[in-house]
Amino acid sequence: MVRVNGTKTAERQRDVVVDPRYWQWIKRGVPSNLQYRWLNIYWKRACEAKKLKDLRMYDIRHLTGQIAGDFGVSDRDMTVHLGHSSVQMSHRYTRRAVSKRTAAAIAEALVQIEGQSG
Numbered sequence: 001m002v003r004v005n006g007t008k009t010a011e012r013q014r015d016v017v018v019d020p021r022y023w024q025w026i027k028r029g030v031p032s033n034l035q036y037r038w039l040n041i042y043w044k045r046a047c048e049a050k051k052l053k054d055l056r057m058y059d060i061r062h063l064t065g066q067i068a069g070d071f072g073v074s075d076r077d078m079t080v081h082l083g084h085s086s087v088q089m090s091h092r093y094t095r096r097a098v099s100k101r102t103a104a105a106i107a108e109a110l111v112q113i114e115g116q117s118g
Contacts, residue, residue: 073093
């Protein structure tokens with residue numbers, strides 16, 4: 001686990017679990033002697049170099065939530081992992097996977113109905 005300081009407020013801390021396969025990334029970057037201000041400056045420079053507009057470091061948090069939701073992590077588990085105060089806050093990340101499963105079920109039903117009538 002990695003302890004993250006100032007997640008929402010300067011006083012708040014959170015422990016974040018990192019899969020062992022990615023621990024080498026943590027070892028390379030933590031502890032960083034960069035304060036948030038400089039990290040943000042470097043982030044913006046990198047985004048400009050790659051012509052990525054309006055991409056914030058915080059968007060990585062949303063990306064990880066969406067990836068986890070797409071791979072079937074439950075709303076409850078997502079709530080614990082992201083430190084949300086309610087399941088409703090985490091549901092936004094699992095809606096897309098639910099919609100995909102529902103669309104696939106509807107398509108399968110239509111294919112079966114079409115096969116029966118033909």
